[in-house]
Amino acid sequence: MSILESPIGERNEDLHMPEIDAAEGLVDIAEQFDSFNLGANSEAETNNSVEKDCLNFFNFLKDEIHKLDSRNADEEIAGHSNLITLEHLIDPWSNEPEVAASAFAHLLFLGTKGLVSLSQEEAYGTIQISIV
Numbered sequence: 001m002s003i004l005e006s007p008i009g010e011r012n013e014d015l016h017m018p019e020i021d022a023a024e025g026l027v028d029i030a031e032q033f034d035s036f037n038l039g040a041n042s043e044a045e046t047n048n049s050v051e052k053d054c055l056n057f058f059n060f061l062k063d064e065i066h067k068l069d070s071r072n073a074d075e076e077i078a079g080h081s082n083l084i085t086l087e088h089l090i091d092p093w094s095n096e097p098e099v100a101a102s103a104f105a106h107l108l109f110l111g112t113k114g115l116v117s118l119s120q121e122e123a124y125g126t127i128q129i130s131i132v
Helices: 042-071 097-112
Strands: 083-085 116-120 127-131
Touching: 042 083, 042 097, 042 127, 097 116
Parallel strands: none
Antiparallel strands: 083 127, 116 127
16 A cells, blocks of 8 residues: 655655555554664653653743733734734744644643643634643
8 A cells, every 4th residue: 555645745755554454453553663672661751751842842832922922913913912823933934844743743732731722713724822
């Protein structure tokens, strides 16, 4: 099986996916990662690293909102303190797609923890972020 012309990154190459034999069932996920030789504490270490990265991102978010509130520069959200758009936070013209994806992942994590509120009025529309 292959995936042609992935919309992610506008790729034109074929991505070859492993075939799964329905008679054999799915391969255990843990078996797929055995080659990484992760230690016994790796899951806890990874969770701590993710939480630390998200805390750093949260502090960055608070700083950016504070700067925006001070400048009141974005007409779309002027007068709404504690609110910023994803496009204002991570400018798509000056950042790589990986940066935006990482920021979005952090926002989703922070949203599940109840630290930020995310809203989007329509599909592919502006994503608004506020600190709860």
